Amino acid sequence: VRYSDGHKQETRAKVLKAAAHAVRAKGPDGVAVGEVMAEAGLTHGGFYAHFANKEALIVAAIEEAFDESRRRFAALTEGLGPQAAMAAFVDAYVSTAHRQSRARGCPVTALASELPRQPEAVRAAFDAGLRSMIARIARWLPETEVDREGLAASLMAEMAGAVTLSRAMADDDLADQLLAGCRERIKARMGLSKEQPQ
Amino acid sequence: VRYSDGHKQETRAKVLKAAAHAVRAKGPDGVAVGEVMAEAGLTHGGFYAHFANKEALIVAAIEEAFDESRRRFAALTEGLGPQAAMAAFVDAYVSTAHRQSRARGCPVTALASELPRQPEAVRAAFDAGLRSMIARIARWLPETEVDREGLAASLMAEMAGAVTLSRAMADDDLADQLLAGCRERIKARMGLSKEQPQ
DNA sequence: TGTACATCAGTGAACGCGCGTTCACTGATGTAC
DNA sequence: TGTACATCAGTGAACGCGCGTTCACTGATGTAC
Numbered sequence: 001v002r003y004s005d006g007h008k009q010e011t012r013a014k015v016l017k018a019a020a021h022a023v024r025a026k027g028p029d030g031v032a033v034g035e036v037m038a039e040a041g042l043t044h045g046g047f048y049a050h051f052a053n054k055e056a057l058i059v060a061a062i063e064e065a066f067d068e069s070r071r072r073f074a075a076l077t078e079g080l081g082p083q084a085a086m087a088a089f090v091d092a093y094v095s096t097a098h099r100q101s102r103a104r105g106c107p108v109t110a111l112a113s114e115l116p117r118q119p120e121a122v123r124a125a126f127d128a129g130l131r132s133m134i135a136r137i138a139r140w141l142p143e144t145e146v147d148r149e150g151l152a153a154s155l156m157a158e159m160a161g162a163v164t165l166s167r168a169m170a171d172d173d174l175a176d177q178l179l180a181g182c183r184e185r186i187k188a189r190m191g192l193s194k195e196q197p198q
Numbered sequence: 199v200r201y202s203d204g205h206k207q208e209t210r211a212k213v214l215k216a217a218a219h220a221v222r223a224k225g226p227d228g229v230a231v232g233e234v235m236a237e238a239g240l241t242h243g244g245f246y247a248h249f250a251n252k253e254a255l256i257v258a259a260i261e262e263a264f265d266e267s268r269r270r271f272a273a274l275t276e277g278l279g280p281q282a283a284m285a286a287f288v289d290a291y292v293s294t295a296h297r298q299s300r301a302r303g304c305p306v307t308a309l310a311s312e313l314p315r316q317p318e319a320v321r322a323a324f325d326a327g328l329r330s331m332i333a334r335i336a337r338w339l340p341e342t343e344v345d346r347e348g349l350a351a352s353l354m355a356e357m358a359g360a361v362t363l364s365r366a367m368a369d370d371d372l373a374d375q376l377l378a379g380c381r382e383r384i385k386a387r388m389g390l391s392k393e394q395p396q
Numbered sequence: 397t398g399t400a401c402a403t404c405a406g407t408g409a410a411c412g413c414g415c416g417t418t419c420a421c422t423g424a425t426g427t428a429c
Numbered sequence: 430t431g432t433a434c435a436t437c438a439g440t441g442a443a444c445g446c447g448c449g450t451t452c453a454c455t456g457a458t459g460t461a462c
Contacts, residue, residue, distance in 0.1 A: 008405065027237060027312060029227060033449060045451085046406040054449065060236045102314060106365070113311040114225060115366040127368045150379035153363075154356065157380055159360025165306070168313040181348035182355055189387075195383070206438065231416060243418085244439040252416065 014040040014051045019061035020068060024110035025103040028058045028118055043152040056077070058118075059125045065107040066129035070136075087187060088142035094183040095161050096176055099166045108133065130156075141190065151190075158186055210248045212238040217259035218266060222308035223301040226256045226316055254343035256316075257323045263305040263326035268334075283384060291357050292381040294374055297364045306331065306354070307361040328354075339388065349388075356384055 013020050018039035022031045033054055034044040051057045051153055076092055077085035092098065115126050138152035145151055162182035166175040217238035220229045231252055232242040249255045274284035274290055290296065296303050306328055315326050336350035343349055360380035364373040 043407050049405055112362045112366050126366055153376045154380045154383045155362050157359035158356035161355035164310045165355055168310050168324055178351045182352045185352045241440050247438055
C-alpha cells in the first residue's frame with residue numbers, strides 16, 4: 001500500500017461527489033469524465049482505477065445525489081412530528097432556493113426528463129431513489145388517509161413538476177409566484193395550509 | 199426557381215417535423231443534425247440552406263412541438279364546454295398512451311429538466327410555449343375560481359410531473375398506478391372526479 | 397539497519413469516433429435572347 | 430422555337446473539436462532479505 005490507508009476511498013469519494021454535482025448540473029450525457037476528475041483535483045487517466053466506465057460513474061453519482069438529498073432533508077425535518085416534517089419538507093423543496101441550486105438539489109427534479117434515454121443500470125438507480133422518496137413522503141401523511149402511497153406519489157409529482165417548471169421559466173417573479181402557489185396548494189391538499197388549523 | 203413553387207418550404211417543413219420528434223425523443227443536445235436530415239430524406243450538408251445552425255433548428259423544433267401538441271389537444275376538446283374540455287385534456291395528458299409516446303407528446307414533459315442548460319433562445323421558445331399552455335388551462339377552469347392562473351400552473355406542474363415520473367419508472371404497473379392516481383386527484387381538485395357531480 | 401524489489405494510484409500522450417460546420421460541386425429547371 | 434446561361438436546393442468530402450477509453454510510464458511507499 002503506497003498511500004495512507006483509505007486514500008483510494010477518499011479519492012473515490014471526492015470523484016463521486018464531483019460527479020453527483022455534475023450529473024444534476026449537466027445531465028447524465030453532459031457529464032465529462034475529464035471535468036469531473038479535474039474537479040476532484042486529478043487527471044482524467046486515473047479515472048479507470050475507480051470506475052469501470054462512465055456509465056458506472058453515472059449510476060454511482062445518481063445514488064450519491066439521492067443520498068445527499070436524503071441527508072439534507074433528514075436534517076431539516078429531524079425531531080419534527082409527521083405533519084410538521086411534511087410541512088418543512090414542502091417549504092424547503094418547493095422553494096426559490098431549491099430552484100436556484102440545481103447541482104445540489106433533488107435529483108428527481110434535475111434529471112427526470114432525461115432518464116428514459118439512459119441505459120438500464122442508470123434508470124434502475126434513479127427508479128430506486130424515486131420510489132424511496134415517495135415512500136418517505138407517504139410515512140409523513142396522516143394515517144387516516146386511505147391511500148397514502150397514492151397521495152404521496154401525487155404530491156411528489158406536483159413538487160418535482162413545480163420546481164422543474166420554475167427552473168424552465170425565464171421570469172424570476174413568475175417563477176416565484178408559481179412556486180408559492182404550488183407550495184400553498186400542496187399544503188392545502190394535506191390540511192397543512194396556513195389558513196387551516198394544524 | 200428550379201424546383202416547384204414552395205418546394206423549399208415543404209423540405210423545411212419535413213426537416214422541422216423530424217426535428218420536433220427528435221428533440222422530444224433525444225433532448226436538445228441529443229439531436230444530431232445528420233440524423234434529422236436523413237429522417238427527412240436528405241443528406242446533412244443541405245441543412246444550412248434551411249437553418250443558420252443547430253441552435254436555430256432546436257428553437258424552431260420546440261415551437262413546432264408545442265404547435266403539434268396544441269393541435270392535438272385542440273382536436274380532442276373541440277366543441278366541448280370548459281369543464282368537459284378540461285376533463286378530456288387531463289384524461290389524455292395523464293395517460294399511459296402519453297407516457298409511451300415521448301416523441302409525439304407534450305414538450306413540457308419531454309424537455310423540462312434539460313432546459314436550464316440551454317441557450318437563451320431555446321429557453322425563450324420553451325418559456326413561451328409553457329406559458330401559453332398554462333393560459334389555455336386557466337381558461338377552462340371555473341370562473342368562480344379566485345386564482346385561475348395559479349391553479350392552472352399548479353395543475354400543469356402535477357400533470358407534467360406525473361407523466362415525467364411515470365416515464366422514469368421501470369415498472370409499468372406502478373407507472374400506470376401513479377398516472378391513474380394523479381389523474382383522479384387532479385380531477386378531484388377541480389370538481390371533475392367521477393365520484394362528484396359535474 | 398540498509399538495500400533491492402514489488403505495488404499501484406495517478407499521469408499524460410495517443411487513438412477512434414461522432415458530430416457541427418464548411419465548401420466546391422452537381423444538375424434540374426426557369427429565363428434571356 | 431431553340432440555345433446559352435443563371436440560379437440554387439441538395440450532395441458528399443473534409444476539417445476541427447470534444448470526449449471516452451487505453452496504455453506505457455512514474456514515483457512514493459511498504460516489504461523481503
